[in-house]
Amino acid sequence: MELLWNLELGTWNFFLRMSSPFQQFKEQAEVLTHDLRHRDIVQTALRKYEVVRDKSRGAFQDYRTARQAAAETKWEAINHLDKYLDQLATNLEARGTKVHWATTGEQARDIIVGIIREKKARSIVKSKAMTSEEIHLNHALEHEGFEVVESDLGEFIVQLRKEAPYHIVFPAMHLTRGDIQELFNRELKSNSTDNPEELTMVARRVLRQKYIHADIGFTGANFAIAETGMVSITENEGNARLTAALPKTMITLLGIEKVLPRLEDLALFLPLLATSGTGQALTGYNTMYGGPRQPGESDGPEEWHVVLLDNRRTELLADPEQRDALHCIRCGACLNVCPIFRNVGGHTYGTTYSGPIGSVITPHLRGLQDWKHLSFSSSLCGACSETCPVKIDLAHHLLQNRRNASAQKPSFFWKTSFKMFSFIFNRPGLYKLIAPFGRLGQKLHPLVKGTKLDPAYSWTKTREAPKIAPQTFKEYWRNRK
Ligand code: SF4
Numbered sequence: 001m002e003l004l005w006n007l008e009l010g011t012w013n014f015f016l017r018m019s020s021p022f023q024q025f026k027e028q029a030e031v032l033t034h035d036l037r038h039r040d041i042v043q044t045a046l047r048k049y050e051v052v053r054d055k056s057r058g059a060f061q062d063y064r065t066a067r068q069a070a071a072e073t074k075w076e077a078i079n080h081l082d083k084y085l086d087q088l089a090t091n092l093e094a095r096g097t098k099v100h101w102a103t104t105g106e107q108a109r110d111i112i113v114g115i116i117r118e119k120k121a122r123s124i125v126k127s128k129a130m131t132s133e134e135i136h137l138n139h140a141l142e143h144e145g146f147e148v149v150e151s152d153l154g155e156f157i158v159q160l161r162k163e164a165p166y167h168i169v170f171p172a173m174h175l176t177r178g179d180i181q182e183l184f185n186r187e188l189k190s191n192s193t194d195n196p197e198e199l200t201m202v203a204r205r206v207l208r209q210k211y212i213h214a215d216i217g218f219t220g221a222n223f224a225i226a227e228t229g230m231v232s233i234t235e236n237e238g239n240a241r242l243t244a245a246l247p248k249t250m251i252t253l254l255g256i257e258k259v260l261p262r263l264e265d266l267a268l269f270l271p272l273l274a275t276s277g278t279g280q281a282l283t284g285y286n287t288m289y290g291g292p293r294q295p296g297e298s299d300g301p302e303e304w305h306v307v308l309l310d311n312r313r314t315e316l317l318a319d320p321e322q323r324d325a326l327h328c329i330r331c332g333a334c335l336n337v338c339p340i341f342r343n344v345g346g347h348t349y350g351t352t353y354s355g356p357i358g359s360v361i362t363p364h365l366r367g368l369q370d371w372k373h374l375s376f377s378s379s380l381c382g383a384c385s386e387t388c389p390v391k392i393d394l395a396h397h398l399l400q401n402r403r404n405a406s407a408q409k410p411s412f413f414w415k416t417s418f419k420m421f422s423f424i425f426n427r428p429g430l431y432k433l434i435a436p437f438g439r440l441g442q443k444l445h446p447l448v449k450g451t452k453l454d455p456a457y458s459w460t461k462t463r464e465a466p467k468i469a470p471q472t473f474k475e476y477w478r479n480r481k
Contacts, residue, residue, distance in 0.1 A: 002048070003289065005320070007173055010191065011055065014076050018384050019439050020121070020370070021350050021371060021373070022370075022371050022373040024350055025349065025350060025373055025374070026346055026372070026373075026379065027052065028344070028347065028348040028350075029344040029348050029377075031183075032343070032344050032348055033294075033344060034196035034346050038174060038345060039342075039343060041173070041174055042173065042174060042175060042189035042342055042345060043342060045170065046336050046342060049278070049279050049336055050279075050336075051279070052278075052279030052280070052368065053275060053276065053279035053333075055266075055279070055360065056271075056275040056280060056281045057254070057275055057276070057277055057291055059190075059271075059275075059281050060110050060271070060275075064073055064130050065420050066268060066272060066389075067250045067272075067389055067390070068391070069268055069391055070268055070269060070270065070272055070390045070391075070442055071324075071327065071390050071391040073260065073261070073265050073268070074260075074324075074326075074327035074471060075324070075327065075374065076256065076261060077226075077259055077260055077261055078317065078326045078327060079323075079325060080261075081256065081257075082126040083227070083318065084226040084259045084260075084261055085228075085256060085259060085308065086412075087163065087226040087227070088225070088226040088228075088229055088259055089231070089308070090224070091227070091228060091229020091230075091293070092229040092306055094230075095229060095265075095290055095291030095292075095294070096291050096294070096304070097291050097292060097304045097305070097306055098303070098305045098306070099305075099306050099308065100305060100306070100308065101307075101308050101310075102307055102308065102309045102310065102311070102431070104309050104310070104311055105134065105135035105136070105309070106305075107134075108135050108137075108248055108307050108309050108311070109135055109136075109137060109140045110220075111305075112137065112140075112141075112251055112253070112307060113140060113141065115216075115249070115251060115305055115472055116141070116144075116146060116215075116216055116251075117144075117216060117250060119248075119263075121215030121216045121249070122146060122147060122212060122215060122315065123146065123147040123148075123149070123212055123213055123214045123216070124141060124146055124147065124148050124215070124216040124217075124218050125149050125151050125207075125210050125214040125216070125217055125218070125242075125243050125244040126138075126148060126149065126150050126151060126155075126218040126219070126243065126245075127150070127151045127152050127155075127217075127218070127219050127220075127221050127233075127235070127239045127240040127248065128220045128221070128222075128233055128235055128240050129218060129220035129253060129354075130165070130168055130220060130330060130352065131220050131254070131255050131309060131394070132218070132220060132253050133164060133251050133352045134255075134309075134311065134352045134365070135253075135309070135311065136278045137253070139417070140158075142156055144431075147192070147213075149159050149207070149210045151207050151208040151211070151237075151239040151240075151243055152171070152235070152239055152240075153200065153203055153208070153237055153239075154170060154171035154173075154174075155171045155172075155173040155182060156207065157171070157172040157175065157180055157183065157203075158171050158172050160183055160184075160187045160188075161183060163347070164347065164352070165346070166345065166346035166347055167329075167332055167335060167346045167354070168332040168335065168353065168354075169277045169278060169329050169330075169331065169332035170332070171254070171331055172239070174204070174345060174347075175194075176194075177194035177196060177199065177290035178326045180194070180199055181193065181194040182197060182435075183205070184199060184202050188202060188206060189272060190202040197476070198317075207239070210234075211242045211243070211246045213244065214243075214246065214247045214248050215248065215249065216247050216250070216251060216253070217243040217244050217245075217246065217247035217249070217250045217254075217301060218243070218251045218252075218253070218329075219231075219232055219233060219240055219243055219250065219251075219252050220253055220260070221250070221252055221254045221258055221261070222256070222273060222329070223253070223258055223259075223260050223265075223266065224254055224258045224259045224260070224304070224371065225259075225260055225261075225262065225263050225265070225266070225288075226259050226260065226261050226262075227261060227263055228263050228288075228290065228293040229233055229290065229291070230289060230290045231252055231254065231287045231289045231306070232266060232286065232287070232288050232289075233269075233286075233287050233289065234270060234273060234283040234285065234286045235283065235284065235285050235287075236278070236283055236284040236285065236286075236435060237284070238284070238285055239286075239355075240285070240287065241287055242286060243297055244287075244289060244300070244301065245300060247301060248301055248302045248338075249301055249302065249303045249304075249305070250289075250292070250301035250302065250303070250304045250305070251275045251304075251306075251307065252289070252304070252306045252307070253307045253309060254306060254309065254335060255309050255313060256308050256309065256310055256313055257310070257313055257327075257328070266286075267290075269284060269329065270286055270391045270425050271284070272329075272331075273329055273331050275389070276329075276331035276332075276333040276387070277331040277332055279334065286378075291302070291304060292304040294413050297455075303437070307472040311365065313326060314363060315364060316361065316364045316365075321397075321400055322364070322397050322400060324361070324392050324393075325360050325361050325364070325392060325397060325477045327389060327390040327391075327392055328357050328361075328392060329389065330353075330357075330465075331389060332355070333387045333389065334357050334383075334388055334394055335354060335355030335357070335358075336385060336387075336388060337383040337386075337387045338355050338356050338383065338384055339379055339383070340355075340356040340376075340377050340378060341354060341356075349362075349374065349377075350384075351366070351371070353355055355384070356378065356394040356395075357384075357392070357394060358374065358377060358399070359374035359375055359377060359394075359398060359401070360375075360392075360394055360398060363375065363401055363404075363405070368401070368404060368408055369408070369409055370404070372401065373404070374401075375398045375399075375401035375402045375405065376402065378395070379443065380395050380399070381395070382395045386463075426448075432472070432474075436470055438468050438469070439468050439470070442465070442467070442468050443459075445465065
């Protein structure tokens with residue numbers, strides 16, 4: 001156990017080194033903010049994104065009205081979630097889909113493993129499934145001895161590296177073409193150059209074989225339409241289509257917040273998601289899945305299971321202040337504009353959802369006390385709120401999380417520091433007595449500055465401590481001529 005200065009919270013705190021999510025975040029952030037290569041890769045990718053995003057925003061007749069309409073539609077969906085989920089499930093079942101409800105991640109894993117076991121399946125090909133990262137599905141499936149292959153190119157790359165996705169939309173954005181060439185040559189015994197087309201063909205050759213032999217196709221979803229009982233998946237590689245079309249059994253894992261009331265809502269949400277997510281006017285493939293293969297149809301899975309996942313989303317729904325965090329369409333735009341994300345990178349967060357939206361929802365999904373530090377990993381510049389296509393006020397929610405964290409379980413040092421602060425600042429006589437010690441302390445500070453004896457070490461190792469004024473206002477007033 002080690003005594004550490006908790007910079008974000010401004011208190012002394014005890015932490016178990018290496019074991020707390022806060023400590024890991026702090027250590028990883030320090031490494032990556034000094035890694036100029038990493039920062040250059042990420043900043044270059046995001047600069048290109050900004051150019052195409054702005055162009056696609058310009059294609060909307062009125063982008064501001066589109067955002068407002070999207071926010072209102074999501075408000076309607078989330079505030080009548082019980083009604084729309086019922087409608088969705090009824091319509092899915094009407095076309096032969098088996099609907100499962102999972103309250104927790106563990107239940108969802110058990111349901112999915114149960115289906116795979118029942119089918120006596122061995123190999124699973126996956127696509128578009130950030131929600132499965134949330135419930136650590138790959139780990140559970142591999143533990144059961146199943147072969148799991150991610151088919152999205154970026155996810156395939158990070159799976160080969162045994163890493164989690166770096167970003168909700170760009171899972172391998174932290175890698176260069178050279179990194180991927182080296183990885184493919186090592187892991188797939190390919191002999192390719194760093195030409196993107198060549199690298200894609202290497203992955204394609206491997207993945208095509210996996211599709212052909214897969215017993216189960218596993219997907220996530222972008223939206224679920226209550227009115228028609230359909231699931232909408234958008235992608236750029238066609239891999240989700242193959243995942244859904246070739247294996248005999250398809251399983252879709254869906255967070256309950258993905259529901260939209262009407263089919264026509266997609267006319268707004270598909271271009272909005274593409275614009276905010278990748279800067280495209282529309283994503284390459286937009287497919288609606290309406291059920292397993294129907295009589296007379298020539299392709300599609302024989303069986304389709306949809307697992308509707310709660311995993312503490314209803315707890316967030318019960319919070320009137322932050323309920324609109326469930327409006328999120330996982331476009332990743334708030335990550336792209338966040339100065340913290342751009343410097344510390346996606347893996348540093350240690351969560352499935354990183355960046356501002358991750359910092360808002362992770363304390364709800366995984367517990368406030370362990371993840372409260374994420375609310376402090378923000379400059380509160382408001383760029384995330386400004387860019388969000390469904391108008392979630394993320395910066396405000398980060399402040400609310402800070403308030404909730406300190407109200408729920410303030411640390412001993414946090415409480416004592418503020419009690420001392422209040423005690424001194426409410427007693428002018430005492431303040432007058434103590435103020436000169438502050439100035440003396442500042443004079444002596446250079447003796448310990450930059451060493452571990454410095455109580456403000458976390459701050460002063462990279463920044464100057466603020467100067468205490470040479471005299472108080474009262475002294476100045478008294479001494480003025
Ligand atoms: S919070 Fe908004 S900007 Fe961030 S991922 Fe969700 S929808 Fe996109």
